[in-house]
Amino acid sequence: MSTFQVELKRVVDDTYDVEIGYGLQDRLLEDLAAGLMGKLRKFAVITDDTVKELYAEPILRRLLDAGYEADIFSFPAGEKSKTREVKAQVEDEMLEKEYRRDCGVIAVGGGVVTDLAGFLAGTFGRGVPFLNYATTLLAAADASVGGKTAVDTPRATNLIGLFNQPRKVYLDIESWKTLPKRQIISGLAETIKHACLADRAFFDYLNEHMEEILALEPAACEHIAETNCRIKYEVVMKDERESGLREVLNLGHTVGRAIETLSDYRLLHGEAVSIGMVAEVDLALSMGLVTKEERDAVVELLRKAGLPVEIPEYIDREQLVKKLYTDKKVRNGRLRFVLQDGIGSIKEFEPGVFAAPVEEETARRIIMQMA
Numbered sequence: 001m002s003t004f005q006v007e008l009k010r011v012v013d014d015t016y017d018v019e020i021g022y023g024l025q026d027r028l029l030e031d032l033a034a035g036l037m038g039k040l041r042k043f044a045v046i047t048d049d050t051v052k053e054l055y056a057e058p059i060l061r062r063l064l065d066a067g068y069e070a071d072i073f074s075f076p077a078g079e080k081s082k083t084r085e086v087k088a089q090v091e092d093e094m095l096e097k098e099y100r101r102d103c104g105v106i107a108v109g110g111g112v113v114t115d116l117a118g119f120l121a122g123t124f125g126r127g128v129p130f131l132n133y134a135t136t137l138l139a140a141a142d143a144s145v146g147g148k149t150a151v152d153t154p155r156a157t158n159l160i161g162l163f164n165q166p167r168k169v170y171l172d173i174e175s176w177k178t179l180p181k182r183q184i185i186s187g188l189a190e191t192i193k194h195a196c197l198a199d200r201a202f203f204d205y206l207n208e209h210m211e212e213i214l215a216l217e218p219a220a221c222e223h224i225a226e227t228n229c230r231i232k233y234e235v236v237m238k239d240e241r242e243s244g245l246r247e248v249l250n251l252g253h254t255v256g257r258a259i260e261t262l263s264d265y266r267l268l269h270g271e272a273v274s275i276g277m278v279a280e281v282d283l284a285l286s287m288g289l290v291t292k293e294e295r296d297a298v299v300e301l302l303r304k305a306g307l308p309v310e311i312p313e314y315i316d317r318e319q320l321v322k323k324l325y326t327d328k329k330v331r332n333g334r335l336r337f338v339l340q341d342g343i344g345s346i347k348e349f350e351p352g353v354f355a356a357p358v359e360e361e362t363a364r365r366i367i368m369q370m371a
Contacts, residue, residue: 051109259311310370
């Protein structure tokens with residue numbers, strides 16, 4: 001009997017840039033020409049059927065005009081497409097068009113597209129490089145930094161995936177002008193979440209400048225894009241693999257993701273997270289972590305943004321309580337919640353522990369008392 005040790009030690013530098021600007025398609029081509037993706041000459045442009053004509057096709061034309069090989073692979077827009085089945089469908093289409101390991105992926109769209117495409121890039125050919133060209137405020141706030149990629153299952157959201165960092169992220173603020181207002185409002189939920197967990201001054205800025213933000217005034221848009229990236233980066237650089245601190249980014253998501261799934265995605269992600277944040281701040285109030293004034297300020301800011309703050313009547317609340325157990329923060333069958341400590345910080349319950357066990361009856365009481 002013998003033992004052979006396979007010694008594999010790696011030093012990995014996953015540093016990348018997030019470029020914030022307007023109309024960045026030409027910038028993307030300049031970066032490719034400068035070697036951002038090495039010597040690759042073939043690119044799969046992955047998008048959805050809403051973004052395809054607006055942004056993916058112009059990027060495709062630029063790629064082809066520059067002498068690259070490229071094809072668009074699209075799927076129906078919306079969270080219902082973020083599945084293993086759709087990922088496999090896109091992979092099969094790529095294989096049929098002779099895509100192999102000598103290709104790169106360019107994800108063009110919102111969070112569903114960047115999540116699915118990033119996951120696909122991490123597994124296709126055992127891993128190919130990718131870029132994100134984010135076209136929504138939600139993607140700018142939530143998917144631009146961190147490298148979390150995943151798909152949903154009927155049982156739960158985002159439990160099948162991997163950490164995979166892009167070569168670069170482009171946040172095209174110009175694209176926000178093509179979004180329906182509901183999508184802009186949905187994206188603000190993650191922005192408000194960042195303020196609640198890390199930056200009281202940003203919370204006050206949102207309160208004071210919500211009208212300009214909703215009107216997509218350039219200075220306000222640039223400020224929230226840059227601040228979202230900064231806040232998320234400051235968390236992710238300390239805990240890339242979500243072993244502790246990074247759980248704070250799940251503020252509002254324990255209830256929010258459950259509501260999103262039970263709504264059969266009638267609610268957009270940000271809308272569901274907004275309701276989840278109300279549940280979270282109500283729970284924090286009951287535990288003495290926020291004052292009544294702070295609780296009301298959070299709810300009022302969500303309202304000012306046009307976000308929902310009440311559980312829809314069509315959601316069965318007992319089903320909602322049961323659905324909480326599909327949350328990825330559950331440990332040993334116990335619910336765990338990330339909770340605010342005032343406005344602008346998160347409660348650290350023990351060194352490195354940012355989610356507290358909460359009894360089911362306590363969670364039920366909060367949910368049943370919500371409007």
